[in-house]
Amino acid sequence: MILVDIKGDDLSYLIGRHSETLNAFQYITSLIVGRELGHWVPMMIDVQGYRERRERQLRQMAIHMADQVTRSGRRISLEPMPGTERRIIHLALRDRNDIYTESVGEEPNRKVVIYPKN
Numbered sequence: 001m002i003l004v005d006i007k008g009d010d011l012s013y014l015i016g017r018h019s020e021t022l023n024a025f026q027y028i029t030s031l032i033v034g035r036e037l038g039h040w041v042p043m044m045i046d047v048q049g050y051r052e053r054r055e056r057q058l059r060q061m062a063i064h065m066a067d068q069v070t071r072s073g074r075r076i077s078l079e080p081m082p083g084t085e086r087r088i089i090h091l092a093l094r095d096r097n098d099i100y101t102e103s104v105g106e107e108p109n110r111k112v113v114i115y116p117k118n
Contacts, residue, residue, distance in 0.1 A: 001042040002033070005049070014047045019054065022047060023082060055088055062092040062114075069114045070098045080109040 006014065015022045026045040034040045046052070065076050078089065089112045090101050102113050 059092045080111045
């Protein structure tokens with residue numbers, strides 16, 4: 001896998017809203033690299049450590065929301081997010097015995113719902 005971390009001043013415009021710009025940039029770049037090399041190459045592009053920070057935020061949010069579901073006994077729907085972010089939520093909560101998660105909806109509005117187990 002090729003890892004690229006772009007650093008500089010105020011690069012938030014490269015990330016975009018909900019990392020849409022960054023994901024599109026990564027996709028286009030991987031297409032160009034794949035075409036030049038003649039085969040697909042896995043690639044991850046990050047801007048000033050954004051992806052790591054976002055993953056940490058998503059894990060914390062997932063735990064907080066799962067605790068809230070457990071306390072209230074009611075399901076919670078999270079905001080729509082890309083598949084890579086939904087996967088982080090599912091993985092963060094997969095070992096919990098008191099809740100379960102499910103992705104619902106159609107792209108681009110697909111989201112994770114956290115349900116109480118009982």
